[in-house]
Amino acid sequence: MAEYDNLCKILAEKYPRDFIRWLLNQEPQTIKILKTELSIEPIRADSVIFLQTENRILHLEF
Numbered sequence: 001m002a003e004y005d006n007l008c009k010i011l012a013e014k015y016p017r018d019f020i021r022w023l024l025n026q027e028p029q030t031i032k033i034l035k036t037e038l039s040i041e042p043i044r045a046d047s048v049i050f051l052q053t054e055n056r057i058l059h060l061e062f
Helices: 002-014 016-024
Strands: 032-036 048-052 057-061
Touching (some): 002 016
16 A cells, blocks of 8 residues: 555646645635654654645645
8 A cells, every 4th residue: 555655646746736726626826835754653654745725735645
């Protein structure tokens, strides 16, 4: 599954506008990628990506 995780992370970072259109059905004006690594035990997420638009934060975890 790690190979799919990495591909999804790359796509979300490279094409955040498309993810927002697809998941939120809105046309974003400004996008800011807020990358956060979780390393606190027992949480085992290798990457969490937040796409911040005008009034929302889209939380993507792969």
